[in-house]
Amino acid sequence: MPKSLRTPPGDALTNLMLDLFRLNSLLLTAGDRLVTRLGLTSARWQILGAIVNAERPQPVAWLARDLGANRQNVQRIVNDLHSEGLVTLAVNPHHRRAQLVVLTDKGRRAFDAAMALQAPWVNGLAEGLPVKDLQTVHRVVTALRKKLESSDEIEDRA
Amino acid sequence: MPKSLRTPPGDALTNLMLDLFRLNSLLLTAGDRLVTRLGLTSARWQILGAIVNAERPQPVAWLARDLGANRQNVQRIVNDLHSEGLVTLAVNPHHRRAQLVVLTDKGRRAFDAAMALQAPWVNGLAEGLPVKDLQTVHRVVTALRKKLESSDEIEDRA
DNA sequence: CTGTTATTGACATCATGATGTCAAATCGCT
DNA sequence: AGCGATTTGACATCATGATGTCAATAACAG
Numbered sequence: 001m002p003k004s005l006r007t008p009p010g011d012a013l014t015n016l017m018l019d020l021f022r023l024n025s026l027l028l029t030a031g032d033r034l035v036t037r038l039g040l041t042s043a044r045w046q047i048l049g050a051i052v053n054a055e056r057p058q059p060v061a062w063l064a065r066d067l068g069a070n071r072q073n074v075q076r077i078v079n080d081l082h083s084e085g086l087v088t089l090a091v092n093p094h095h096r097r098a099q100l101v102v103l104t105d106k107g108r109r110a111f112d113a114a115m116a117l118q119a120p121w122v123n124g125l126a127e128g129l130p131v132k133d134l135q136t137v138h139r140v141v142t143a144l145r146k147k148l149e150s151s152d153e154i155e156d157r158a
Numbered sequence: 159m160p161k162s163l164r165t166p167p168g169d170a171l172t173n174l175m176l177d178l179f180r181l182n183s184l185l186l187t188a189g190d191r192l193v194t195r196l197g198l199t200s201a202r203w204q205i206l207g208a209i210v211n212a213e214r215p216q217p218v219a220w221l222a223r224d225l226g227a228n229r230q231n232v233q234r235i236v237n238d239l240h241s242e243g244l245v246t247l248a249v250n251p252h253h254r255r256a257q258l259v260v261l262t263d264k265g266r267r268a269f270d271a272a273m274a275l276q277a278p279w280v281n282g283l284a285e286g287l288p289v290k291d292l293q294t295v296h297r298v299v300t301a302l303r304k305k306l307e308s309s310d311e312i313e314d315r316a
Numbered sequence: 317c318t319g320t321t322a323t324t325g326a327c328a329t330c331a332t333g334a335t336g337t338c339a340a341a342t343c344g345c346t
Numbered sequence: 347a348g349c350g351a352t353t354t355g356a357c358a359t360c361a362t363g364a365t366g367t368c369a370a371t372a373a374c375a376g
Contacts, residue, residue: 126167
């Protein structure tokens with residue numbers, strides 16, 4: 001079978017992808033284990049991070065866009081976080097339905113605790129890897145992300 | 159908040175992870191779209207790939223180990239593939255319960271068709287990215303994977 | 317040969333993500 | 347002001363992945 005259908009970069013990227021999927025799965029389960037005793041999961045943690053990172057309270061749909069995730073799933077997790085008191089919903093002066101998601105003290109404490117656990121974990125994981133290489137990885141990952149996102153837009157318009 | 163809890167590589171890896179999750183999600187949905195008209199999904203495609211790649215027929219549990227996935231989920235998807243005629247189960251002379259998973263002609267055709275769609279897609283995606291950088295990415299990803307897998311083993315023994 | 321352990325498939329449960337639909341609310345244009 | 351398009355949350359469905367349990371089978375130690 002002619003593997004020559006692929007260009008050299010295409011071939012290199014193909015070889016990369018399976019390992020990428022596997023790394024993603026490993027990172028998620030490691031993250032789950034890391035924060036499980038805080039009542040968090042990777043997904044909840046990620047959403048708390050988006051809330052913290054935004055600085056200004058945002059409605060759910062905006063958080064979802066920031067994360068590149070589906071509105072509906074983010075909504076479900078935010079609802080869970082709300083019923084567990086990690087998050088409150090504040091009235092949005094600009095939109096009656098789209099309430100603003102705000103961290104509670106409990107939510108802030110949970111997020112800080114997660115970050116405190118994350119630091120030594122990620123330090124160990126990254127130990128021995130040149131920062132230069134990690135930056136290269138970041139650059140390539142971002143480039144691929146941009147390409148996929150822009151082709152998504154093209155297909156959406158179609 | 160002292161970000162100084164993290165080493166420089168740890169910090170670089172942290173910055174990388176969110177984009178990595180997002181890229182993973184984008185790749186999976188792009189893969190789904192690519193092969194959906196073949197009756198495939200990313201997960202099914204990946205499992206067909208593992209069967210092809212193994213050359214010798216294997217039972218489900220071995221395929222799962224090759225993929226770094228859960229036995230139970232691979233089993234479910236293999237069952238689906240079986241009921242759709244992409245795969246047959248052959249008697250294993252060494253183990254009465256653990257039947258061997260074998261591609262049917264239909265399964266082979268579906269896999270080949272998927273790869274034929276994948277080539278131009280991945281070529282476009284990888285276009286302009288230096289092979290050298292992609293190799294660096296692969297090296298880093300593999301290193302991280304190895305670290306996470308070995309620490310998994312340690313925790314399993316505990 | 318026997319008892320213990322490991323492997324394997326079947327079954328079940330839950331968390332997450334993708335997708336579609338709907339009604340309410342908002343926005344933009346006229 | 348009014349009307350259509352867009353945004354948003356609620357609800358539902360399905361695919362996938364992680365996890366646990368169970369019984370059948372196999373492998374191994376004695």
